[in-house]
Amino acid sequence: QSALTQPASVSGSPGQSITISCAGTSSDVGSYDLVSWYQHYPGKVPKLMIYGVTKRPSGVSDRFSGSKSGNTASLTISGLQPEDETDYYCCSQTSSGTVVFGGGTKLTVL
Amino acid sequence: EVHLVESGGGLVQPGGSLRLACAGSGFTPSDYWMNWVRQAPGKGLEWVANIDEGGRTKNYVDSVKGRFTISRDNAKNSLFLEMNSLRGEDTAVYHCVRSVLGEGAYWGQGVLVTVSS
Numbered sequence: 001q002s003a004l005t006q007p008a009s010v011s012g013s014p015g016q017s018i019t020i021s022c023a024g025t026s027s028d029v030g031s032y033d034l035v036s037w038y039q040h041y042p043g044k045v046p047k048l049m050i051y052g053v054t055k056r057p058s059g060v061s062d063r064f065s066g067s068k069s070g071n072t073a074s075l076t077i078s079g080l081q082p083e084d085e086t087d088y089y090c091c092s093q094t095s096s097g098t099v100v101f102g103g104g105t106k107l108t109v110l
Numbered sequence: 111e112v113h114l115v116e117s118g119g120g121l122v123q124p125g126g127s128l129r130l131a132c133a134g135s136g137f138t139p140s141d142y143w144m145n146w147v148r149q150a151p152g153k154g155l156e157w158v159a160n161i162d163e164g165g166r167t168k169n170y171v172d173s174v175k176g177r178f179t180i181s182r183d184n185a186k187n188s189l190f191l192e193m194n195s196l197r198g199e200d201t202a203v204y205h206c207v208r209s210v211l212g213e214g215a216y217w218g219q220g221v222l223v224t225v226s227s
Contacts, residue, residue, distance in 0.1 A: 001172050003154075034211050038155070045205070045217040046155065057213055089155050091211065097160075097169040099145065099210055104154035 004029065004090055004102035011108040017078040020105045022090035023071060028100055030071035034093035037066055037075045040104075041086045049088075050075060077107070085109040112136040112216050114206045119221035126196050126225070132189040132206030132218055139184045140164065145210045146180060146191050148202035149220075156202075157210065159191065173199075196225045 005023040012018040022029065022037075029035055035053045038046040048057050050066035053073060063078045073092070077084055090102040118130040130146070146158040159170045159180040168180050179192040189206050203220040 003156075036211050036215070040155070045219060048213075048215045051211060051213050051215065055213065057215075087154075091155075091157065093211055097167065098171065099157040099160060099169075101147075101155045101157055 001094070001096075001098060001100060004092060004100055006088075006090060006102035006105045008103070009106045009108065011110055012077075012080045013110045014080050014082065016080050017076060018080060018107065020075045020077075020088055020090075020107070022073040022075070022092075022102050024073070024092055024100070025071055027096075028071075028092040028094040029068065029073050031095055032093045033068070035066070035068060035073040036091050037064075037073075038089045038091070039086060040089060046089065080109050082109050112208070114208065114216060114218035116204065116206050116218045116221035119204065119223045121224045121226065122196055123227050124197060124225055127192070127194045128196065128223060130191040130193065130204055130206075130221060130223070134187040134189065134206075134208070137187075137208070137214075137216075139182065139187045142209045142214060144180075144182060144189045145207040146189075146204055147207050147210060147217075148200075148204045148223075150199070150202040153202075158204070160210070161189070193223070196223075198225050201225045 037050040040046040145160040177195045205220040206218040208216040
């Protein structure tokens with residue numbers, strides 16, 4: 001049950017696009033289209049941004065998009081805004097029925 | 111409107127026990143898997159356990175297997191986490207989460223568990 005691998009930090013300027021990767025294995029990310037992404041401001045409840053690899057819940061900006069290739073999922077944020085600066089987590093179903101999160105990525109908007 | 115409210119947290123000595131509860135409202139519990147997710151101070155999110163809609167299938171992260179037990183009472187829309195043999199590394203905010211991977215994901219505000227002598 002190893003955590004999914006995310007970069008510790010990414011950064012970008014307002015208006016730019018950034019991508020956060022989430023590397024798993026053939027026993028989790030690679031086997032299921034059950035990857036979600038959460039936005040988490042410290043002290044707040046995590047907010048679901050993407051589910052089912054590519055789907056956006058109602059109310060989430062279309063600046064946020066998800067994708068997957070092999071064992072790696074990705075979250076892309078386009079048109080970066082200052083309020084996007086916070087922590088992002090991926091999570092995935094695993095073949096053993098458990099769920100695994102990534103270590104989290106801190107996004108800095110320069 | 112959906113609500114999830116956790117209770118039962120607090121300070122406990124290493125080796126001790128606690129029972130967390132999560133009271134749900136605004137949804138039909140038998141429609142959803144339920145989860146416990148924790149966040150230790152200064153650390154990331156860690157999934158702890160889940161239970162299927164009927165309470166038959168339960169899964170745990172390796173670090174809590176044999177020590178924690180998840181259960182639910184759909185008649186009362188309640189979720190529980192029995193925690194035994196607690197360790198310092200179990201110190202965290204514990205969140206009750208509906209359908210952590212799906213569109214219907216919903217998180218409670220969380221309850222703090224502190225394991226310390």
